[in-house]
Amino acid sequence: MLPLGKIIHLYGLQFHCYADDIQLYISTKAITNTTLSTLSNCLSEIKNWMQRNYLQLSSDKSDIIIIGPTSHTRTTQNFSTLSSSRHIWNLGIIFDSQLKFDHHFNYITRTAFFHLKNIARLRPSLTYSAAETLIHAFITSRLDYCNIILYGSSSKVLNKLQHIQNTAAHLLTHTRSREHITPVLQKRYWLPISHCIQYKILLLTTWPPPNSQTYSTTTPPPHSLRSSEGNLLALPPRTKHQTWGDRAFSVATPTLWNSLPKSIRDCTDPHTFKSLLKTHLFKLAFNL
Incomplete structure (x- = not known):
């Protein structure tokens, strides 16, 4: 990774290197042709270096996103090695250009309710301890993962996550959906989503x-x-x-x-x- 680091630093970019992933990023007040050209030239040199060392840059799995105000994110440009996108995956989080995390919330909601339906089918034959373990493994872990980046999100999107927690509490305790869930959360000593963050x-x-x-x-x-x-x-x-x-x-x-x-x-x-x-x-x- 040292040769790649030297190439990236040569263009004045910041980066994170993982086992099979490299993230390049740059902070700028305005998106100009110079900024885009710097990214493009850096990526081209990385691709050439990898080819010389019998490696391959997966262009199909590479992507770029511009995060900032709407006036900045309207600027788009296609690169020879990248395709621009309005939202991307980053370490299990779906980032969007406005940091609203709408796609991320929708993904968590779909995945959580998929697992809740499966747990609901098994709940009659599960003990309380076993059901609680499944809920923490498949539901709570997803609600807690990287939740600090959701600080300051609107109540509308946070209510979606709170609804998931409420549903899990109903399922765990056999509480009817019409019954108030606050006493159940309080008895379980579960913090609401906003306070968990x-x-x-x-x-x-x-x-x-x-x-x-x-x-x-x-x-x-x-x-x-x-x-x-x-x-x-x-x-x-x-x-x-x-x-x-x-x-x-x-x-x-x-x-x-x-x-x-x-x-x-x-x-x-x-x-x-x-x-x-x-x-x-x-x-x-x-x-x-």
Whole structure:
């Protein structure tokens, strides 16, 4: 991979290399012919290098996507080695040019209900423990996978995922579809989807806790509560696009972290931190 890395860096591009996949990406404020030409020339040189080393670039499996505002994504151009697309697969996630994840939500919904129907056929002959294992293996794992990128998504799309979780809870507990599902989720200690996303962000981006250099004692807490003072993270400058900038981890992490009680922010034990964090989000979700 070192020779490929040198070629890619020569064109000023960033990349990720996997076992059978290479991802190239570039950030730009405006899509110009120069940008597209740089990508095209880099891909052509990679293809030539692979041919010289008895390798092959799978053009049929290669794709390109332009992610950004509508005014930018309207610019399209076909490459000799690539075909442009409005949505692509990336490590199990379907990305679209607007980061709305509509295709991803629809895929999860189809797959989840396919497995729920199969589990429903077996449910009469399954014990509670066995049914719970199947639901966590085929349903919960899909709802949790890379869910942090869904932070800031509209309530319309998040409700689709919540409907899947609700259906799984109905199936597991033999609760009728007309009965309210909130007590069932509360009894199972299942966090709703939106709070699961917050839990994952706080768990992955704030542990171990931010060091003292990243603390900002001048950043005002979201609520003027005595218990929320101290160990706060500085918020970045106000973003221009709420649907884009506010979803970035650099904004989401300090926003969520600063809203936590001081007792959780001061916790240094990982197991205690997880327990306190989930309990806090659980109380918020069910107004306890």
